[in-house]
Structures are given as C-alpha cells and as structure tokens.
Amino acid sequence: MKFAFTDEQQMLRDTSQAFLADKSTSAAVRAACVSPEHHDAELWQSICEEMYWQGILIPEHVDGLGLGWVEMAIVLEAAGERLLTSPLFAVVQSTAALVGCPASEMRDLLLSSMATGNVMSLAMGYQAGGWDSVGVTANETSTTTVLSGEARFVPFGFAAAKLLVVARDASNTLTLWVVDPQQDGVFVEPTPTMDQTRPMATVRFERAAVSSDQLLATQADELVSDTLALSRILTVADQVGVAQASLDISVDFTKERKQFDRTIASFQAIKHKAADMMLKAESARSLLYYAACTADAWLAGEVDRDALHEAAYMASACASDAAFFNAGCGIQMHGGVGITEEYDIQLYFKRARATESYLGRPSEMREAIACQLLDGDVA
Amino acid sequence: MKLTFTAADEQFREEVADWLNDNLRDEFADIRYRGGPGDEHHFVDERKAWERRLAAGRWTCIGWPDTWGGRAASIEQQVIFHEEYARAGGPGRMGHIGDTLTGPTLLAFGSEEQKAKYLPPIRDGVAFWSQGYSEPGAGSDLAAIRTKAVQDETSGQWKITGQKVWTSLAHESDFVFVLARVDRESSRHHGLGFFLVALDQPGVTIRPITQLTGTAEFNEVYFDDAVCDADDIVGAPGDGWKVAMGLLGFERGVSTLGQQMLFQTELDEIIRIARANGASRDPDIRQRIAEAHIGLKTMRYNSMRMLSGGEDGSLSREAMIYKLYWSSWHRNLGKLAMDVLGPEAELIESGPYELNKLQSLFLFTRADTIYGGTNQIQRNLIAERALGMPKEPRGQGK
Numbered sequence: 085m086k087f088a089f090t091d092e093q094q095m096l097r098d099t100s101q102a103f104l105a106d107k108s109t110s111a112a113v114r115a116a117c118v119s120p121e122h123h124d125a126e127l128w129q130s131i132c133e134e135m136y137w138q139g140i141l142i143p144e145h146v147d148g149l150g151l152g153w154v155e156m157a158i159v160l161e162a163a164g165e166r167l168l169t170s171p172l173f174a175v176v177q178s179t180a181a182l183v184g185c186p187a188s189e190m191r192d193l194l195l196s197s198m199a200t201g202n203v204m205s206l207a208m209g210y211q212a213g214g215w216d217s218v219g220v221t222a223n224e225t226s227t228t229t230v231l232s233g234e235a236r237f238v239p240f241g242f243a244a245a246k247l248l249v250v251a252r253d254a255s256n257t258l259t260l261w262v263v264d265p266q267q268d269g270v271f272v273e274p275t276p277t278m279d280q281t282r283p284m285a286t287v288r289f290e291r292a293a294v295s296s297d298q299l300l301a302t303q304a305d306e307l308v309s310d311t312l313a314l315s316r317i318l319t320v321a322d323q324v325g326v327a328q329a330s331l332d333i334s335v336d337f338t339k340e341r342k343q344f345d346r347t348i349a350s351f352q353a354i355k356h357k358a359a360d361m362m363l364k365a366e367s368a369r370s371l372l373y374y375a376a377c378t379a380d381a382w383l384a385g386e387v388d389r390d391a392l393h394e395a396a397y398m399a400s401a402c403a404s405d406a407a408f409f410n411a412g413c414g415i416q417m418h419g420g421v422g423i424t425e426e427y428d429i430q431l432y433f434k435r436a437r438a439t440e441s442y443l444g445r446p447s448e449m450r451e452a453i454a455c456q457l458l459d460g461d462v463a
Numbered sequence: 464m465k466l467t468f469t470a471a472d473e474q475f476r477e478e479v480a481d482w483l484n485d486n487l488r489d490e491f492a493d494i495r496y497r498g499g500p501g502d503e504h505h506f507v508d509e510r511k512a513w514e515r516r517l518a519a520g521r522w523t524c525i526g527w528p529d530t531w532g533g534r535a536a537s538i539e540q541q542v543i544f545h546e547e548y549a550r551a552g553g554p555g556r557m558g559h560i561g562d563t564l565t566g567p568t569l570l571a572f573g574s575e576e577q578k579a580k581y582l583p584p585i586r587d588g589v590a591f592w593s594q595g596y597s598e599p600g601a602g603s604d605l606a607a608i609r610t611k612a613v614q615d616e617t618s619g620q621w622k623i624t625g626q627k628v629w630t631s632l633a634h635e636s637d638f639v640f641v642l643a644r645v646d647r648e649s650s651r652h653h654g655l656g657f658f659l660v661a662l663d664q665p666g667v668t669i670r671p672i673t674q675l676t677g678t679a680e681f682n683e684v685y686f687d688d689a690v691c692d693a694d695d696i697v698g699a700p701g702d703g704w705k706v707a708m709g710l711l712g713f714e715r716g717v718s719t720l721g722q723q724m725l726f727q728t729e730l731d732e733i734i735r736i737a738r739a740n741g742a743s744r745d746p747d748i749r750q751r752i753a754e755a756h757i758g759l760k761t762m763r764y765n766s767m768r769m770l771s772g773g774e775d776g777s778l779s780r781e782a783m784i785y786k787l788y789w790s791s792w793h794r795n796l797g798k799l800a801m802d803v804l805g806p807e808a809e810l811i812e813s814g815p816y817e818l819n820k821l822q823s824l825f826l827f828t829r830a831d832t833i834y835g836g837t838n839q840i841q842r843n844l845i846a847e848r849a850l851g852m853p854k855e856p857r858g859q860g861k
Contacts, residue, residue, distance in 0.1 A: 085468050085539055087767035093464065154464050335850050350853035352839075355846035362845055363784040370764035370781065371757075377466050398757045450753035457734055457756060458743040 087373070089158075096155055100162035103135060108166035110428050116169040117280035121243065123170045132201035135159075137172060139199045141179045146192045147199040148179075153379035157321040157372055164325020167431055169281045171203040173318060174240040178204040178248050180314040183383075185260060185301045194246065194262060194300075205244040206315075207235035207263075207287045208308065215312060215443050220289055222251035222259050229296075231261065231269070231289040237442070241265075241285030242274040248300070249287070250308050258308050260301040261294050268292060279438035281431065310389060313396040316443050317375045320396075323403035323439050324372050327365040327410040330432045331358065334414035337429075341419070348417075357413050364406035371399040394456065401449035407436035466767065468539060476543045482520055483551040491516070491554075498555030499725060501827035503680040506554065507635045514558045514588030524562045524586045526717070527570065531578065532586040538717060538770055545721030557635070561585035561592040563718070565640060565659075572657075572698050572706045581638075581659065593662075595627035595641040595684060596707065603840050605642075606651040606704070610686060612643040612658060614700075619693030621658060623666070623686040629834065633682040634669045636662055641686070642707050645700040655703030659695040666690060676826045677816040719766040719785065723759060726793065729824060730755055733800050742803045751799050758792045780849050787841040790831040797821075797828035 089097065107127055116124045132138050140156050142148020149155075156176060163172060175198055182198075185191050198204055211217040220233040231251050241247065247270070249261045265272050269292030275284050301307055335358050338349035348354050378395040381387045411433040415422035422429050440446065468476070487495060491513055494506045517523045526541050527533025536544065556562070566585055569578050584590030601607040610625025623643055633639060639660050646654030662669070666689030671679035698706045734752060737743040743752075765781050765788060772779040800821040801808045812819055818826070832838045846852040 085472070085542075085767065086465050086771050087764065088771040089464060331850075335852065339852070347853060350856075352843070352855065355850075355852050356839070356842040358850050358852060359787070359842035359845035362780065362849060363787055366781050366784050367761045367765060367788065370768055371761055373464060373768075374466070374760070374764040377464055381466075398760055401753075401757055402761060447750060450750050450757070453753035453756055454743075454749035457752060458738055458749060 087377075089154075093154060093158060097158045097162065100135070100137075100159050101165070104162055104166040104168060108163075108168045110167075110431075113167045113169050113281060113431065122240075122274070122280075122283045123243070128170050128172075128203075129201065131170065131172065138175045138179075138201060141176060141183065142195050142199050143183070146195040148195065153317065153376040153383075154373060156318070157376040160318055160321035161325040161328075161369075161372070164322035164435070165329040166325075167281050167329075167428070167435060169283075171205075171240040171243055173282070173322070174205045174244065175203055176318055177239065177311070177315050178206050180318070181206050181248055181260065181307070181311045182300070184307045184310060185304075188300065190262065190297060191300060194248075197245075202245045203240060203243050204246045204248060205238050205241045205285070206311070207238045207241065207247050207249045208312070208315075209250060210236045214448070216309065218250050218252050218258060218308075220249060220251040222253045222261070222294070224254065228293045230291045230293050231263070232291055234286055234288045236275075236284075236286045238272075238285045238287050240283060241287050242272050242283070244272075247272075247287060249289075250304070253302075257302070258304040259299065260304045260307065261298050262300055263289075263292065263294065263298065277438065279431075279434035281435055282438050282442075306389070310392065312443065313393045314379060316396040316400045317372070317379055319439050319443055320368070320372050320375060320399045320403040323407035323436065324365065324368050326432050326436050326439070327361070327368055327403065327406040330407070330410040330414040330429065330436070331361040331365055333429060333432075334358070334361075334410075334417040338417055348419075354417060357417060361410045361413055364409050368399070368403040368406035371395075371402045375399040394453070397449040397452045400444065401446040401453075404440040404446045404449075407432075408440050411436040468543065472537075472539050472543060475540050476547060479522075479544050479547040480551065482522065483547060483553065486516055486520065487513075487551055487553060494554040495552035496554070496728070498557075500555070500831075501676060501678075501680075501823045503555055503632060504678055507557070507632075510554050510557045511588070511591070511635075513554060514556070514591075516588075517558075518586065518588035523558055523588050524566055526563075527566055527582075527586065531566075531570070531582045541717035542720050542770060545718050546724060549721040549724035557591055557632070558585065558588055560594055560631075560636075561590060564594060565592045565638075568640075568657075568697065568706060568709065571709055572702075574694070576694055577659070577697065590638065591632075591636040593630050593633045593636040593639045593684075595630055595639045595660075597629045598626055599628055603837055608642055608644055608655060610641065610643040611647070612641075612645050612656050612691070612696075612700075614645070614693070621656075621691040621693065621696065623658060623660060623689045623691055625686050627684045627686070628672075628681075630669075630682045630684045631680055633662060633684050634671060638662060639684065640697075641691075642703050645703070649701075652704035654701055655707075656700045657697040657703040657706040658691045659697065660686075660689060660691045664689060674827070675829070676818055676823055678823075717770070719769070719789075720763065722789070723762055723766070726759055726762075726789075726796070729796060729800075729820075730759060732821070733796070733803050736800075737803045740803070740805070740807075742805070748799075748803060751795075751802075755792070755796055755799060758788075758795075762789055762792065783841075783845050783849050786836060787838055787845070790828075790838060793831050794828040797825035801825050 137159050139148040140151045144150035209218040211219040247263045249263050253259050269290045271288040273286050275286050338354050341348050375395040382392040414429045421427050494509045497506050498510050525534040525536040528535050612621045612623045614621050641658045641660050645656040666687050668685040670683045672681045673679045742748045768781045
C-alpha cells in the first residue's frame with residue numbers, strides 16, 4: 085500500500101506545472117478566451133509535440149503513451165491550476181470513450197489520429213432530463229441510417245476534426261458513431277459560455293446520413309454510462325486544480341494586503357477561512373486519486389463497474405464543492421479587487437461554477453450515493 | 464500509487480483476525496464493541512484482563528522493537544492490526560496511552576533504567592497510564608502550565624504541586640506523565656520537566672468530572688507535594704516541552720483506519736434506522752447520509768495518503784487536516800443520528816439516565832471538536848504551519 089506518487093509521477097507533476105506556469109499565464113488564458121479559435125493553436129501544438137499529454141491514455145500500439153489514470157489526473161489537475169484553455173479535455177474524453185469501444189480498424193485509426201494532435205469531441209447529450217439523456221436518434225431508412233436531434237455542451241465541438249456521437253437507435257439502445265462535422269446535415273454552433281475558459285458547442289443533426297463504417301459501437305448503454313463516470317473523474321482533476329490555485333493565490337494576496345497596519349493574513353477570520361479551504365482541497369485531492377486508481381483497477385478488471393461509478397460520484401460531489409467553496413472564499417479574501425476583471429480569482433470562480441454542474445450537480449451525485457445506500461433490498 | 468496491501472501483509476491480516484476470533488469470546492464476549500469514546504468507564508476490570516490476554520498473544524505494543532517485547536510492526540501492519548481489531552469489535556484499549564504515548568516517548572527520550580522499569584509492565588498489560596498535560600488555565604494554551612516540581616536538594620526527589628484536568632481514566636490508571644514547571648522564573652515552554660508519577664500515593668487526589676452524558680471518564684487530578692523519584696524525570700529538567708512535543712510526533716495515524724471502522728459501524732446503524740423508520744425518504748436526510756458516506760471515504764483516503772507520507776515524522780498537509788476533518792464529521796454524524804430518529808431520540812430507555820449508543824454519540828461528539836486541540840486551534844495550526852500565514856499575536860500578560 086503506497087498511496088503516494090511514484091518518482092515518475094512526481095516528475096510528471098513537476099514538469100506539467102512548470103510547463104503551464106510558463107505557457108498558460110493569466111495573459112495567455114485571457115488572450116485565448118477571446119481569440120477566434122478560442123485557444124492558442126501554438127500552445128496546443130507544443131502540448132502535443134513536447135508534452136504528449138493527448139497521448140497519455142492512448143494505447144502504445146496506436147502511437148500513444150499507454151499510461152494510466154493517475155498520470156492523466158496529474159496533468160489535468162495542473163491544467164485546472166493554470167486555467168488551461170485548450171481542447172485537451174475534449175481529446176482525453178474522446179479517448180476514454182474510444183478505448184471502451186470494441187476493437188476495430190476505425191477505432192484505432194481515430195486513436196492514432198488523436199495521438200498526432202487532431203481534436204475530437206464527444207457529443208454525448210444533455211437534454212432536460214440530465215446528463216444521461218441522449219437527444220440524438222439513429223433511424224434506419226431503406227438505404228442508410230440517419231442521425232437527427234441535437235447534442236448540447238459538446239466541449240470544443242467547434243474545433244473538432246471529428247465528432248463522436250452518441251445516438252439512440254430504434255430499439256432504444258445507444259450507439260456510438262464517428263461523424264465529420266463538414267458532412268451534410270451536421271451543424272456545429274459555438275455556444276458562448278459564462279466561463280470562457282471551457283467553451284462549448286451545440287451539435288445539431290438534420291437527417292445526417294451515416295454509413296456502417298462510421299459505427300463504432302452498438303449496445304453502447306454501458307459504454308456511455310462508463311464514459312460519463314470517467315469524464316467526471318477528468319473533471320474532478322480540473323476542479324482539484326482550481327480549488328488549490330484559488331487557495332494559493334488568495335493566501336498570497338492576503339500576505340501582501342495590509343489594513344490596520346498588518347497584513348490581513350494575520351487575522352484569524354482570514355486564517356480560518358484559508359484552513360477550511362485547504363481541508364477542502366486536500367480532501368478532494370484524496371478522492372481524485374482514489375478515483376483515478378479505481379479507474380485503472382477497473383480497466384485492469386480488478387474491480388467492477390459499480391466501484392468505478394461510486395468513486396466518480398463521490399469524487400465529483402467533493403471536488404465540485406471544494407472548487408466552488410474555495411473560489412468563492414477566494415473572492416471574499418481578495419475584498420473589493422476580487423470582483424474586478426483584472427484579478428484572476430474571478431476566472432477560477434467562473435470555472436468552478438461551470439464544472440460544478442457539468443456532468444451533474446453535487447446534489448445529484450449525492451442522490452446517486454443515497455439510492456445505493458437507502459433504496460432496494462438490504463444486503 | 465497503489466491502494467492494495469502486499470501478500471505478506473494480507474497474511475498478517477489473517478493471523479490477526481484468526482487470533483481475535485479465537486480469543487475475543489467466552490469471558491470476553493460481553494466487552495466486544497465496548498469501552499470506546501463516551502463509553503470508556505464501562506467494563507474496566509474486564510478490559511484490563513483483556514490487555515493481559517492481548518499481551519500473552521504478543522498483540523500489545525506491536526510497534527515497539529523486539530528488544531522490548533514488541534513486533535517492530537511496519538506502518539502497514541499496524542494499520543492492519545487496528546482495522547482487524549475494530550472489525551472484530553475489540554474493546555477500547557485500556558493500554559492505549561502506555562502503548563502509543565508513554566512507550567514511544569521512553570524509547571526516544573528515556574534512560575535505560577526508565578525503559579527497564581516502565582516498558583515491560585506496559586508491554587505485559589499490567590500497568591496503565593494516563594496523561595497530565597491540560598490544566599484549568601492551560602487548555603488551548605498548553606504552555607501556560609503552572610503545576611510546579613521542586614527538587615529536594617539532598618534526596619533528589621521531586622515534589623509536584625498543582626492541578627491537571629481532562630485526565631482520561633486517571634482513576635483506573637497506575638501512572639500519569641506530568642508536564643510541570645521546574646524553574647519558578649520560567650514562562651511558556653521554557654523551564655518545564657516531564658515526570659513519570661505513580662498515582663497511588665497520598666499526594667494525589669483524583670476527582671471525576673461528570674459530563675453532559677451523565678458519565679465520567681475524565682478527571683481532575685490534584686497534586687499536593689506528590690512524590691516523584693529523581694530518576695523519574697524524562698530528559699533533563701527544562702527539556703519537558705521538547706519531550707512532550709516529540710510525543711505528539713509519534714502519532715503517525717496508524718489507529719485512524721481502525722477509528723474509521725467504528726465510525727462505519729455508527730453510520731451503518733443510522734442507515735438501518737433511516738430505512739426502517741422512513742427517514743430515508745426525506746430528501747434532506749438522503750443528502751446528509753450520502754455526505755456522511757462520502758466524508759468517511761474521504762477520511763480513509765486522507766489517512767492512506769498520510770500513512771504513505773515521509774518516514775521523518777514531519778507532518779504532511781493531509782496529516783494536519785486530519786483532526787479537524789474527523790471531529791467535524793463525527794459531530795455532524797451525531798446530529799444526523801438525532802434527526803433520523805426524530806422525537807424517538809428523546810426517550811431514555813433505562814435507568815435514571817442510561818443513554819443509548821446514538822444518544823451518547825450525539826452528546827459526546829460535542830467534545831470531539833474540543834479535546835486534543837480545538838477546531839479553532841487546528842485551523843490556526845493549518846494556516847500557520849501549512850500555509851505560512853502569520854502567527855497569532857500573544858497577549859502581553861505573563
């Protein structure tokens with residue numbers, strides 16, 4: 085039992101943090117948010133060529149690094165700390181979905197294409213019913229299959245070279261397709277968001293014809309639900325980074341800011357808030373790495389799906405609370421300047437808000453745990 | 464990162480479980496799950512007998528070196544022992560303070576004579592210890608100690624005068640270690656001595672403190688020229704603070720996973736009641752039960768990080784949040800139990816004021832956020848030591 089980073093993992097953490105401290109500065113993030121591509125293409129290129137983060141979860145035989153979820157969490161935590169504005173999450177989420185698909189030539193082709201830095205986004209759903217409600221249907225006609233409906237909150241969907249689309253078929257089971265955003269009947273619309281560091285798109289399908297070689301998985305209900313759990317873990321990593329950075333920059337600020345002839349960091353009211361923030365950040369971090377280890381164990385067949393899902397629910401509930409609490413307290417600790425555009429704490433606050441409800445509110449996560457504990461037969 | 468134990472550790476786990484299964488029965492059946500926090504005053508003689516049984520199986524002081532009768536157990540093995548002990552319903556350990564505080568302190572700071580005199584009886588489960596730190600005027604501000612120790616110039620004997628408070632189970636113990644001022648002119652953490660004092664002597668008076676639960680496991684201990692031999696001071700006179708603080712550093716958190724198993728038992732009971740009485744349909748209760756479940760898991764993985772940390776005894780960030788986390792969680796659990804029970808929570812089942820488990824839990828967990836460093840002190844420590852924020856200004860008075 086060693087619930088600590090190996091030397092290699094520690095090195096990955098150090099190099100990731102150093103790289104982003106240099107490249108994903110406050111000015112760089114702000115510039116990316118308002119650029120036409122909504123990210124810095126040069127930065128994405130150096131991530132893909134120098135750091136190879138897009139390849140962490142891609143198996144080695146398709147040109148990836150074949151590393152695990154702990155490594156992925158380390159990098160995404162660092163990304164959250166620096167508000168990284170890039171398609172990394174979209175690519176990693178797509179990788180998670182593809183790795184779960186049955187082996188096929190098309191799947192391997194897509195994975196190795198992502199390994200070279202091509203962006204893909206997962207169009208999973210979100211209708212009013214929640215994150216597992218799919219709004220795209222796949223209906224067979226006499227000649228072909230057509231996709232209709234829409235998928236909302238597709239991360240970096242407007243930048244994707246390919247879209248992975250979840251659709252419900254006539255027998256009411258889920259299927260997964262790969263779609264070219266340029267093809268007939270596919271409409272990708274960027275949707276401006278309050279948190280500009282994690283841009284989204286809505287993808288609409290109007291009788292878009294797809295062929296059988298675009299079909300990645302049938303009977304995909306479990307695949308989609310597992311991908312949702314894995315995506316939650318990826319988001320948790322970002323939230324832990326946001327929680328930590330909100331604490332760090334706020335504490336640094338209070339050590340400089342003087343009132344009543346002393347730094348405000350010397351006031352117990354501020355110190356106790358900071359202590360509570362550290363407790364939240366460290367606790368969320370513990371559950372993040374527990375969830376990452378569980379994802380690795382699940383992929384290795386050592387634990388079942390229920391363990392994966394439970395870990396994701398718990399980590400998501402905890403990290404969503406931590407990120408929002410810390411960013412909110414961070415604004416308060418900054419005082420008046422906390423609500424200005426100039427200081428970065430507002431960017432963390434917005435990112436915390438966006439990730440809090442992305443893939444499910446904390447109360448939904450807790451309700452899922454409650455169902456498991458309180459409903460059904462007693463074991 | 465690895466969350467599983469090695470095969471050798473799992474074999475050790477089996478050995479512990481088998482021994483407990485063979486021994487925690489018959490005359491010891493009644494003390495299973497008893498004697499924990501809030502219940503420490505129960506079954507004292509039986510639990511002392513249980514310590515002797517543990518000693519016979521070499522299950523006391525397993526973290527001590529072989530030379531002093533321990534097993535030199537690794538951190539993982541100690542964690543496993545605590546887990547299996549809790550799983551089997553092992554009673555609250557009467558030997559806890561001797562095993563985990565007195566012993567390690569003497570091993571680190573004691574003379575060979577002190578080790579030879581005091582370690583074997585602790586190891587054999589026949590000598591029981593309590594701790595004398597807090598005083599009426601020295602609670603959160605521990606360095607404000609006023610208890611004095613004066614040395615007789617001819618005999619070398621120390622005479623101790625003063626008052627200690629919140630001394631758990633002093634009335635059931637044989638010895639107490641006492642932090643007392645040896646230099647009359649000194650203040651704060653200077654000029655203190657760390658004394659090993661026998662409780663059964665004319666200069667010592669013990670008065671139980673009745674708590675809000677109606678029970679008394681804490682005591683006030685009065686010293687009125689209580690005698691302590693010249694050889695029974697640990698370290699030099701004036702080194703008391705160093706010894707006492709070193710002692711706190713020995714708590715590497717090996718017992719935390721065992722503690723969490725007791726918490727799990729309590730949560731399971733609350734869930735069982737909620738399912739039976741329909742409270743499980745209340746959306747707020749559902750959220751809070753889930754929150755409690757998540758919190759307990761969080762504690763587990765916080766502990767695992769803490770136990771996987773450096774061997775140098777330095778406190779990691781996750782170790783610094785541990786007390787604040789569990790005490791707040793446990794206090795909330797007590798309130799959750801009451802809310803799940805509703806009006807039924809009020810009813811006393813027997814005796815004039817014999818509380819049931821959940822009533823005791825509710826009331827006694829108000830102490831959790833106070834003893835061993837209040838939540839406010841914990842937050843100060845986190846802010847100052849982990850986050851590098853300025854220290855609290857001290858008052859000007861002496």
